Amino acid sequence: MTENAASSQLRSATLVNPKALMQLRNLELRARVVVEGFWSGLHRSPYHGFSAEFTEYRQYSPGDDPRYLDWRVFARSDRYFLKKFEDETNLRCHVLFDQSRSMSYGSIGYTKETYAATLAATLAYFLHLQGDAIGLLTFDEAVREYLPARHRVGHLRQIMLALEKPTGGRSTNLAEPIGRLASLVRKRGLVAYISDFLAPIDRLEASLLTLTACGHEVSVFQVLDPAERTLNLDHAAVFEDIESANRVYIDPVEARRDYVLKIEAHCAAVRAMCQKLGIDHQRISTDQPLELALYEFMRERLRRGRQIRAATHHRP
Amino acid sequence: MSFLAPFFLIGALAVAGPVLFHLIRRTTRDRTVFSSVMFLPPTRPRLTHRSRLEHILLLLLRCLALGLLALGFARPFFRRAASAAGAAAEERRVVVLVDVSASMRRSGLWDQARERAAAVLGSVAPGDEASVFLFGSKMTPLVSFEEWRSTPAGARAALAAQRLAATAPGWEEDHLGDALIGASEALADTDVEKKAAGPREIFLISDFIAGSRRDSLQAYDWPKNIVLKLETLKARNPTNAGLQLVADAPDADRLTSPAMRVRVSNAGNSTREQFRVGWARPAGDDFLGAAMDVYVPPGQSRVVAVPLLAKATDMERIILRGDDEDFDNTVYVVPPEKQRWKVLYLGADAADDARAPLFFLRRALPDNPHLAVELVARAPSGSVPAAELQEARMFFSTDSLPPETIAALRGRMLAGKTVLFAPKSAREASTLAGLLGISGLALEDVRPADYAMFGDIDFRHPLFAPFADPHYSDFTKIHIWRYRRLNPGLVPAARVLARFDSGDPALVEMPVGQGRLLVLLTGWNPEDSQLAVSSKFVPLIYSMIELAGGSSDEASQYYVGDFIPLNSGAGAGESTTIRRPDGTTITLPAGAAGFGGALQPGVYLISTGQHALRVGVNLSAAESRTEALPPDELERYGAPGPRSPPDAKRAAEREALVQGTEAESRQKLWRWLLGATLAVLLAESALAGWSTRRNSAAVAQGGSLS
Secondary structure, three states, X not given: OOHHHHHHHHHHOOOOOHHXXXXXXXXXXHHHHHHHHHHHHOOOXXXXXXXXXXXXXXXXXXXXXXXXXXXXXXXXXXXXXXXXXXXXXXXXXXXXXXXXXXXXXXOOXXXXXXXXXXXXXXXHHHHHHOOOEEEEEEXXXXXXXEEEEEOOOOHHHHHHHHHHOOOOXXXXXXXXXXXXXXXXXXXXXXXXXXXXXXXXXXXXXXXXXXXXXXXXXXXXXXXXXXXXXXXXXXXXXXXXXXXXXXXXXXXXXXXXXXHHHHHHHHHHHHHHHHHHHOOEEEXXXXXXXXXXXXXXXXXXXXXXXXXXXXXXXXXX | OEEOOXXXXXXXXXXXXXXXXXXXXXXXXXXXXXXXXXXXXXXXXXXXXXXXXXXXXXXXXXXXXXXHHHHHHOOEEOOOHHHHHHHHOOOOEEEEEEEOOHHHHOOOHHHHHHHHHHHHHHOOOOOOEEEEEEEOOOEEXXXXXXXXXXXXXXXXXXXXXXXXXXXXXXXXXXXXXXXXXXXHHHHHHHHHHHOOOXXXXXXXXXXXXXXXXXXXHHHOOOOOOEEEEEEEOOOOOOOOEEXXXXXXXXXXXXXXXXXXXXXXXXXXOOOOOEEEEEEEOOOOOOEOOOOEEEEOOOOOEEEEEEEOOOOOOOOOEEEEEOOOOXXXXXXXXXXXXXXXXXXXXXXXXXXXXXOOHHHHHHHOOOOOOOEEEEEEEEOOOOOOOHHHHHHOOEEEEOOOOOHHHHHHHHHHHHOOOEEEEOOOOHHHHHHHHHHHOOOOOOEEEEOOOOOEXXXXXXXXXXXXXXXXXXXXXXXXXXXXXXXXXXXXXXXXXOEEEEEEOOOOEEEEEEEXXXXXXXXXXXXXXXXXXXXXXXXXXXXXXXXXHHHOOOOOOXXXXXXXXXXXXXXXXXXOOOOEEEEOOOOOEEEEOOOOOEEOOOOOOEEEEEEEOOEEEEEEEEOOHHHHOOXXXXXXXXXHHOXXXXXXXXXXXXHHHHHHHXXXXXXXXXXXXXXXXXXXXXXXXXXXXXXXXXXXXXXHHHHXXXXXXX
C-alpha cells in the first residue's frame, strides 16, 4: 500500500475532530479515543502485530531476583524458571515533553500543550497496548519530571498524571533535557521529542547527536498552532511574548509576509538538522487530527524496520 | 442666557480627551499574547483614522457629560431685563471735595487739583447732580446742589471751573475728617429731598498728607451706599521741611530767655537733609545776622534754639532755608508784652496799718511775668488827680467818698471800668447809692452771734470760676465776724455772686453803664473777717483784675483759623481795629467776643482804644507733614474706602454681577445641569457595560468556534 492510499484509507475512516477531542477533560480518555479510532481505521491492516515478540523463560540461576520466578511453571514442572519480561525484550520508548510557556499558546480554543499532551498520551497508550515500555521526561528551561520506561500496571496512569500537571516553566532550553536523558537512559530505545522548537537551535544538534550516537531512535514532533504558521490574525495590537514578556506593536497585515518567511526558514532549519542526523521529523499543526500524526509515526517506524531487515538480509 | 463664571466654559474643551482616547485606544490598549515574537518584525504605531472611530454613541455621551458639567460650573442664569432697566434709571449724586489747605500751596498741586476736578465734573451726566466744596479747617461750598440744578446742563462744569480758577489754596489746616463727614451729610440732606437712594459718590481731590486731621472719622457712622473715590495729587518736589515755634512753659519768662526755640521737621519722603535757620530781616527774605546749620534726616525733627539778637529790635520772623517748598518755612514770633496796670485805692487807711484793708491789698498784688500792678492809694478826703483817674484800670474803695470823687468814679464805670466797693460800715450807704446813681439805699451792720461764713457761691461766674474745682471750692474756713446787710432788690440788674450762710448777700455785681460795680459786704481786714489771711484772697483779687480786663495769660501766638478772643475788659465800650499782615484793616464793633478771620500767617495788630496787642499767627505744624498717606488709610476709620479713579463701566459691571448672582441663586439652573450630567453618565455606564458584555461574548464565542 502506498502512502497516499493509506492516508485516504484513514480519511475514509472517522477521524476525530481535534476540537471535539479536546473538549474531553480526561487525557487518558482522549488517548484511548485516538488509538481506538486509529485501530478501527487500520482494520485488516497488513501492519498488524508488527512489534509482537515471544515471551521466553530462562532457567533460574543463583543471583536472579526471586520475584520474577514463574510459580505456575514451577507447579507443573517442579523446576525454577524465570519469566522473561516483556520490557526486556520489547521497545523502550521515552517521551520528551516540552512544558515551556510558549506551549501554552493557542488560537483555536485549546493550547499547543493540550494538543501535545494528548499526542504524548496517545503514543504512550498505543505503545503500552503493544506491550512496550514507556518513559516520560518533562522539561522547560530545566528537567521537571522523569519517569523511567516501564511496562507495568499503573505506570501508564502515572504518565498521564505527569502529563496533566500544570506547567510552571517560562523559557525553553531544547538541548539540556536531551543531555540529561542521554545520561539517564543507557539502553537503546525510542525517543519521541515533542516540542514547538520556537527557540534558538544552536546547541540542539549536538545534543541530538549524543542521543543518536547512543543508539536511540529519535522522532521529533514539532507542534505549531495554525496562527504561528500563517499569522492569520486580523487586528493590529501590541504582541506580548508569552515567555520573555517583550512587547512589540504588530500589524499582522503588514508583518505576515516577513513572519511566514522567517518561521518557514526556522522550521526548514530544524528539519534539515533532523535529516542530517537521520532523525524522523514531523511538523504537526494543532488543528490536524491526531490519528494522522500517529499514522505518520507508525509509517516511519515501519519504514525504518524494513530498512533494517533489508540491511540484515543483504549482509553477506 | 448669561454666565456667572464663564471661564468654566473652558472646561468644555475637555471633550477633546474622549475623542482622542477613542482614536488612540485601539493602538495602545489592545494586547495579544503570542508564543514568541522572535520572528515578528515590529510595526510603527499609528493612530486609527478618524473615520475608524468606534463606539460613536459612547463618545457622544461622554462628550455630552463633560459639556453639561462645564455648563453647570459656569453657573448659567437668565437675565431679567426689567431689573436692569430699573437700576439704570437712578440718578447719581456727586460731591467733589477740593483741598485748599496750606499744603496744597506746594508747586503744581493746585493746577492738578483743578484739572482733576474738571475731569470729575465733566464725567457727571446731565441727569446727575453734583456739588463742589472747598475744605481746609472749614468746609466752604463752591457750587451747591441748588446752583447745579439751576444752571443749564452745558454750563455747570464751566461754572465750577470758573469759580475754582478764582480760588487759591489758603493757609488753613487740613481737616479731612470733618470735610468727609460734611460731604456725606450734604448727600444725606439730598436724600431727604429726593426720597430716593441712587448712587452717591464723594470725590476727594487732595494731596492726602499725613498731617491731615482724620480723628473725627473714628466716631462717625458712615451711611451705606456712599462710594468714596480718592484723587490723590502728587507734589512735584518731594522735599518739604517745616518750621514751628516750640511753646514755652506758661511760667517761663520768655522776655528774659536768651533764645527762641523752634522745631525743624522734615517730611518722610524728603530728599534733602541740610537746612539753615535764623532770624529774617524785617524787609526781605535774607537772614538777619548769622544763620544756623541744621541737619534733619527725612521723617525726623530737631528742636533748635535760635538766639535772640542783642541789637535787633524788630525780631519777628524766623525763617528756614534749604527747602524746596517755602509755604511753611516762616514762623512769626511775638514776645508777649508785660502789661502794666495802675490800680487806684481810695481809702483813709495808713499804709503801714496792719489791720487796715490797704495793708493786705498791697501785698496781694505782686508782679508776675505778664502783669505788673501799681497800686496808688489816695485818701478820700483829698482830691484825686484827673490823670490818675484816667490811667487807673481798676478802683478799690472802702470809705465814704466825697461827691466829686463819686461822680468821677461813676463816670469811669460808665466808660467800662470796674470798681470794687467794700463798705467798712453802714455809713457808707450814701457813697454806694451815689456810685449806683440811686437813692434810698440802706446798709445795716450785722454782727453774728458767733461768726458767719460764705454759703451759696456762684461758681459759674468768671470771678469764682477758678474756684469751681472741688479742691478749691471750700470757703467755709473763712470766718466772718461782721458784715453789712444790703437789699439787692433795690438795685436793678444786680447779681448776687456769693451769700453768707445767713442768706444775706456777700458779693454783688451791679452793672453801671458799660462797667460794673462789685460790692463786697464785708471787709478783708481782720476786724471784719479772715478773708485776707485765707488762701482765697489773692486768687480772688486776681480774678477781679482779670474781670476788669487785665488778662494775665493773654496769648500772643495763634494758628491760622484760630478764634482770637478779644479782651473784654480792655475793649469794653470801644471798637477794635485789627491790622492784618498784608496791611488791610478790619474794625470790629464794641463788645465783639473775638476775631475769627486770621486766615493768613503773620503778625496781627489788635488795637482797642489805647490798648494794643500784637499777635503772631502761624501755620499749623500738621501741614508740614506732607508725606502721602497710603490709599487705604481712610478704611481704617470706617470710611467706605477710596476707590480708584471714576470708572462708571466698572461700577456697572459690579452692579450687573450682583444682579447676576441674585438671579443665579434664584434660578439654580446648575442643579438641573448636574442632574442631567448624572443621567448621561448613568446612560454611558449602562451602554459601556452592555457593549463590553457583548464584546466579551463575541470573543468567547469566536474563540470556541475558531
